Amino acid sequence: MPRLGHKKSRNGCQQCKTRHVKCDENKPCSSCARHGVQCSLVPWDPNALPPQPVKSAASSSTRVTRAPAQTSTVAALPIEYVLNPSPAPTAGTSDTGSPHSQTDPFPYLTKFVNKCDTVQPNYWVRDLELMHHWTTEAFNTVTERDDIRDMWRLAAPKQAINNTFLMHEILAFSALHLAYQQHDQRRAFYALGIHHQDLAIRAMRKVLQNVSNDNVGALFATSTLVTLSVFGSTSLHALYLNPSSTRPSQDPIEDILDIFALVHGVGGVLSSAQHSIKDGPFAPMTKLLPYETPHQPVFDKVIDHLPDLIAFFEAQPMNEDMREGYLDVLSAFREKAAFSRQPCIDGREIRFLFSWPLHIRPIFFTWLRQRNPGALVILMHYAVVLHAAEPMYWFMNGWACRIMETAEAVDPSWQPALQWPSELIKIQAQQQRQAQQRQEQSAS
Structure with missing residues (x-):
């Protein structure tokens, strides 16, 4: 006999079913509103911010109030709902009945279930989508060299099985590339990219304390993808994702300094293990080609212009130590530009953009942070190469113009x-x- 006053319903939200609590079936239900989670009874808007938890007056008066932490990009996006917009219900609360109940409509399947009923979120479906995109499209955007493309498509996923930081970074890069491609799902894929990038960096930080021959190749590959992903995620956020809503500052100078620090830091840790990288699965990235590659005229233009720039610095009134520091930076600039225009160099722009920051004095970063005009002038010449890389590398989109807009105020x-x-x-x-x-006209 059913209990008096008890109304049984199967129309509750998936979240209440997962928690085994009664749902009042409001839209959103009061339980989801109280916990601040997305309710499945409300259609998901990828452009909307996640709901905030509802606190009662009693709880707010008795709990200790903590200072709010700095808002991060990922915290302002509905990452859990992006990963699993329709959580898999437990078998015991499914509308079709439990495999072990008397109303089981699929008895011919039930006998092959070996474990008790558990919640199985479909996170892995999104990850498979990202890995499929990596092996079919995204890997192609990292390089134009065939042997390195094969390395990224075949060797990298295999190595990532035992190095989860690399796996997360592959998925992060893939998600960010999808965010760049698919305008209508940009926020969702951006959130996925940031989510996996956070997991990759956290795991990588632990392993960097114990670099070995077994993991140095995966660390090298991950650091490369992390840097490209940071370029891409920062660009996507600054250009398309309403920066005022999630980041208090969108300063391209601070952004590029963060990337310089990343290149310096990881490069310093891995520099002592270069011999192991050259003998491992990621060796193609360390080897030059035996044949010539297409010329990049931007390096000729930069090198031809440097004598005039050096003369300008020599004529400017400034402290002699500062002048000497700037001339050293310009000397490294010329050296790396000359190397990047050699006949058998591939990925000329990327090699320069990575290598020059590794060979400049740390004081230059301080001058740049202080917005010293000499440092901004040199950074603008770096931006010339950044802009030349844009047509080939989606993750460089918009960087040069953002730096130019800031530097022109000197x-x-x-x-x-x-x-x-x-x-x-x-x-x-x-x-x-x-x-x-x-291209658009020819396509139409």
Whole structure:
């Protein structure tokens, strides 16, 4: 006999079913509203922020109030609902009945169930989607060299099985590439990318304390993808994802300094293990090609312009130690630019963008953080190469123009040194827009 006053319903939300609690079937239900989670009774809006927990007056008056932590990008996006918008219900609360109940409609399957009923979220489905995208498209965007492409497509996923930091970073890069491609799902894939990137970095931090021959290759590959993913995620966020809602600052100078620090830090840890990398599955990244590759004229332009820039620095009134520091930075700039235009170099732009920050004095980063005009002028010449990389590498999109907009505010006495890189970036930007318009017209 049913209990008096008890109304049984199968229309409750999936979250209440998972928690084995009664659902009041409001939209959203009071239980989900109280916990601040997405309710399955309410259609999910990928552009909406996640619901906030509802606190009672009694609880708010008795609990200790903590200072709010700095808002992170991932905290402002519904990552749990992105990963599993329709959580798999427990078998005991399923609308079709438990496999062990008398109303089981599929008895011919039940006898093969070996474990008790458990909640099995479908997180792995999204991860499989990201891995499929990596092996079919995303790996192609890292490099234009065939042997390195094969390495990323075949060797990297295999190595990632035993190195979860690499697995998470592969999935992060794949998700961010999908966010770049699919405008209507940009926020969802961006949230997935940041989620996996966080997991990759946390796992990587632990392993970096114990670098060995067994993990150094995977660490090297992960650090490469992390840097590219940071370029891409920062660009996506600054250009498309309403930066004021999730990050208090969108300063391209601070952003690029963070990347320089990342390259310096990881590069220093892994530098002592280069011989192990050259003998491992990621060796193709350390080897030069035996044949010539297409020329990149931007390095010729930069090298030809450097004598005028050096003369400008020599003529500027400044402390001699600072002048010497700037000239050392420009010398490293010329050296790396000359290396990057050699005939048998692949990925010329990426190699320069990674290698130059490794060979400059740390004091330059301090000057850059202080917005010293000399440091901003040199960074603008770095931005010229950044802009040249944009047509080939989606994760570099928008960086050069953002840096240019900030650097152009220098003291008027330094404006002549900015004229050449600014004009070159603007010309390249116009050419890229025209080429894109021609592609769109031909496609239509």
